[in-house]
Amino acid sequence: MKRILVVDDDPLVCSAIRVWLEQRGFSVVVADGGETGLNALNGSTFDLMIVDVFMPHMHGFESVRVFHQRAPSVPLIAISGYVFAEQRMPAPDFLSMALELGATRCLRKPFTSKTLLGVIDICLLESEASSLKIVSR
Amino acid sequence: MMEAKWLRAVMETAVDGVILIDARGRVLMFNTACEKLFQYPASEVIGQNVKMLMPGPYRGEHDRYIDNFNRTGERKIIGIGREVVGQRKDGTTFPMKLSVGEAKQDDGSIFVGIIHDLTERAKIDGELRESNARLKAVVDTAVDGVILIDARGCILEFNPACEKLFKYRAAEVLRQNVKMLMPSSYRVEHDGYIRNFQQTGERKIIGIGREVLGRRKDGSTFPMDLSVGEAKQEGESIFVGIIHDLTERKRTEELLVQAQKMEMVGQLSGGIAHDFNNLLTVIVGNAEFLSENLKSRRDLQQLADDIGRAGDRGAELTQRLLAFGRRQVLRPIEIDCNALLDTMHKLLQRTLRQDIEIKVDFDAELAFVFADAAQLESAVLNLAVNAQDAMPSGGRLTISTANASLDDHYKSLHPEVVPGEYVLIAVTDDGEGMPREVIERAFEPFYTTKEVGKGSGLGLSMVYGFVKQSNGHVAIYSEPGLGTTVRIYLPQTVSKLRLAPKQTQAGAAALSWVLKPCWLSKMTPSSAPIRFQRCKAWATR
Numbered sequence: 001m002k003r004i005l006v007v008d009d010d011p012l013v014c015s016a017i018r019v020w021l022e023q024r025g026f027s028v029v030v031a032d033g034g035e036t037g038l039n040a041l042n043g044s045t046f047d048l049m050i051v052d053v054f055m056p057h058m059h060g061f062e063s064v065r066v067f068h069q070r071a072p073s074v075p076l077i078a079i080s081g082y083v084f085a086e087q088r089m090p091a092p093d094f095l096s097m098a099l100e101l102g103a104t105r106c107l108r109k110p111f112t113s114k115t116l117l118g119v120i121d122i123c124l125l126e127s128e129a130s131s132l133k134i135v136s137r
Numbered sequence: 138m139m140e141a142k143w144l145r146a147v148m149e150t151a152v153d154g155v156i157l158i159d160a161r162g163r164v165l166m167f168n169t170a171c172e173k174l175f176q177y178p179a180s181e182v183i184g185q186n187v188k189m190l191m192p193g194p195y196r197g198e199h200d201r202y203i204d205n206f207n208r209t210g211e212r213k214i215i216g217i218g219r220e221v222v223g224q225r226k227d228g229t230t231f232p233m234k235l236s237v238g239e240a241k242q243d244d245g246s247i248f249v250g251i252i253h254d255l256t257e258r259a260k261i262d263g264e265l266r267e268s269n270a271r272l273k274a275v276v277d278t279a280v281d282g283v284i285l286i287d288a289r290g291c292i293l294e295f296n297p298a299c300e301k302l303f304k305y306r307a308a309e310v311l312r313q314n315v316k317m318l319m320p321s322s323y324r325v326e327h328d329g330y331i332r333n334f335q336q337t338g339e340r341k342i343i344g345i346g347r348e349v350l351g352r353r354k355d356g357s358t359f360p361m362d363l364s365v366g367e368a369k370q371e372g373e374s375i376f377v378g379i380i381h382d383l384t385e386r387k388r389t390e391e392l393l394v395q396a397q398k399m400e401m402v403g404q405l406s407g408g409i410a411h412d413f414n415n416l417l418t419v420i421v422g423n424a425e426f427l428s429e430n431l432k433s434r435r436d437l438q439q440l441a442d443d444i445g446r447a448g449d450r451g452a453e454l455t456q457r458l459l460a461f462g463r464r465q466v467l468r469p470i471e472i473d474c475n476a477l478l479d480t481m482h483k484l485l486q487r488t489l490r491q492d493i494e495i496k497v498d499f500d501a502e503l504a505f506v507f508a509d510a511a512q513l514e515s516a517v518l519n520l521a522v523n524a525q526d527a528m529p530s531g532g533r534l535t536i537s538t539a540n541a542s543l544d545d546h547y548k549s550l551h552p553e554v555v556p557g558e559y560v561l562i563a564v565t566d567d568g569e570g571m572p573r574e575v576i577e578r579a580f581e582p583f584y585t586t587k588e589v590g591k592g593s594g595l596g597l598s599m600v601y602g603f604v605k606q607s608n609g610h611v612a613i614y615s616e617p618g619l620g621t622t623v624r625i626y627l628p629q630t631v632s633k634l635r636l637a638p639k640q641t642q643a644g645a646a647a648l649s650w651v652l653k654p655c656w657l658s659k660m661t662p663s664s665a666p667i668r669f670q671r672c673k674a675w676a677t678r
Binding site: 008010012013016017019020023081108109110111112113114116 | 411412413414415416417418419420421422423425426429430445448452
């Protein structure tokens with residue numbers, strides 16, 4: 001059974017995602033912030049992480065970088081509800097920034113359960129494929 | 138004998154010097170204090186002429202005094218104390234106060250000199266003078282106003298900074314009552330303050346800084362921070378006022394408030410969107426999940442689908458809110474405003490109400506501006522729609538252009554403006570007009586005086602945002618009952634290359650072609666700007 005870590009400061013979002021994933025047979029651990037999320041990583045291994053990009057106490061995209069550094073081989077899906085309204089400089093492209101910092105895929109909220117599950121499937125497949133490649137070398 | 142003993146005691150213990158001389162100036166007696174003062178032992182002085190105790194210049198004088206006295210009996214120094222200079226044994230001098238008394242004896246007069254050392258006092262005097270000079274320098278050069286009044290409010294001191302602030306010369310205000318520097322509303326209060334303080338010792342303003350209004354010579358008022366301290370002078374109270382001009386600070390504060398308001402919109406929208414999107418994820422995601430799992434219950438599945446659709450519409454609404462909050466990427470080009478507005482003129486004629494008469498007044502020598510054409514059109518459109526709404530029973534709408542110079546005087550009224558050459562686009566109506574309170578808030582996002590559903594309150598704030606991003610300036614002039622003019626100033630550009638005429642015409646033609654289908658339905662105030670945006674988006678895809 002694949003284990004997925006979900007990190008988002010909104011409890012409603014966490015419980016919704018948990019329901020969708022568990023119905024599909026994933027084992028889900030939920031964390032409400034950067035610190036609890038990292039603690040969860042300390043305790044066990046995961047096959048995939050879903051991390052909210054803008055959470056309090058973590059500076060914006062920091063959360064992506066921090067989680068990726070902690071578990072570099074685990075695919076990370078960055079989700080974001082924030083849209084950049086402040087335009088003193090050109091708006092950072094959410095996608096490219098998150099990918100640079102270590103996210104495997106990005107999703108903008110709101111997304112449906114179908115969409116999320118689809119992306120999870122892709123990430124898991126890719127991850128398996130690359131680990132197979134490594135083994136076969 | 139007893140008396141002699143006492144006299145000797147006096148001579149030996151007196152702090153001041155006591156010297157006795159005869160009519161020729163010969164020293165008869167020289168007390169202990171003199172020995173200390175002049176640093177001579179008595180033995181070296183007694184029998185000598187008293188001139189040895191004076192510096193050169195005084196010696197000649199002294200002979201003359203004595204001579205004069207002997208001949209005429211005229212007292213030049215006798216009895217009257219005088220400040221002179223004594224000379225010590227080592228040649229150094231010191232200031233002294235000399236009082237001389239005459240004692241008539243059988244064999245002639247003898248003179249008693251009482252000598253008081255003024256060295257200390259001179260030192261103190263010197264220090265006092267220096268200290269006064271320093272204080273005066275402080276007050277004279279202070280940037281803030283310093284004013285002194287007595288217990289009755291009479292002005293005793295008025296420093297140069299005060300002269301600059303109030304535009305009075307010190308001579309014009311000294312000895313006048315300080316009330317002349319206050320606007321009339323404050324004057325009555327001031328008398329009350331002074332009276333109250335004198336009776337009760339209660340400090341209403343003393344010591345505590347307060348924001349008040351000062352009144353200049355020309356009658357104008359200005360905001361000032363006033364701190365008052367109390368000092369006692371010969372038993373009477375005098376009051377020291379420090380005046381700090383707040384005009385600049387008030388202006389900066391106002392600008393900051395304006396800027397913050399505008400800034401807040403951007404942040405607010407972003408923040409709201411974030412929370413909104415979280416909620417929408419839960420709604421839309423769960424709805425879809427439920428729908429998938431309710432295939433056996435079509436009725437419930439339908440409900441789930443409805444929830445999802447409602448969530449979708451919520452997402453769309455967020456996008457629209459954000460479109461406002463997000464500063465748009467502008468694509469500025471050189472624009473001949475007359476040509477652009479001419480096209481709009483025709484458009485407006487077709488689409489505004491019949492009872493609106495549209496006039497144009499273009500400056501033939503109008504300079505070019507560098508701005509985003511679509512945004513400019515959108516801004517003018519917003520203003521035209523507002524004008525139409527202000528004239529419910531019809532009226533005249535005028536669109537005019539002119540070259541305009543915004544100078545330093547204008548800048549002093551509108552500090553955020555950069556002086557320079559601008560192009561002015563003015564949209565004027567003779568409708569209801571706006572009172573001052575409305576004008577002050579008109580550019581605020583979501584502020585509207587229209588009924589619910591009739592206006593989003595975003596139109597003018599979008600105009601403001603566009604103008605500011607284009608380094609321009611916008612101002613509203615309005616008179617309730619008479620009408621309103623909104624003036625947009627955009628910086629002139631010095632163009633080396635005018636757009637070829639056929640290009641502008643083609644551009645204009647394309648514009649009107651694109652706009653036509655959207656204009657099929659009657660323009661309503663709230664939907665017009667958004668529809669316009671959509672048309673443009675479609676056209677530029």
